[in-house]
Amino acid sequence: QVHLEESGGGLVQAGGSLRLSCVISGVTASNYDMAWFRQPPGKEREFVAFTLWNSGYSDYPDSVKGRFTISRDNAKSKLYLHMNKLKPEDTAVYFCASRLRGISSSVRTGTYDDWGRGTPVTVSP
DSSP states (O other), X not given: OOEEEEEOOEEEETTOOEEEEEEXXXXXXXXXXXEEEEEOTTSXXXXXXXXXXXXXXXXXXXXXXXXXXXXXXXXXXXXXXXXXXXXXGGOEEEEEXXXXXXXXXXXXXXXXXXXXXXXXXXXXX
């Protein structure tokens, strides 16, 4: 059974950086594609980043492309989200999610089978 736990959120000023982590436990991490989603206050959950099981492909929406980088270390069973040049509109609860490995990215929440409980990120102006 997949267990995901995020950490690294916090309060940061606009223009700053944060690195989020997600520990993947209970399974072999390399059997799973991973993604980050976020849910801004009062809004629906939205796609932030995707990485294939072997880091061979990544995907981002235009809103974070060039600022955020997803990475993973399967040997350590960890997923990361490096966030740079943060903006107030990046304020949200950030979730990591997993699905059994496939061949392409997916931005739909329903594609993912397991989720962490989230870590909050607040970006002040």
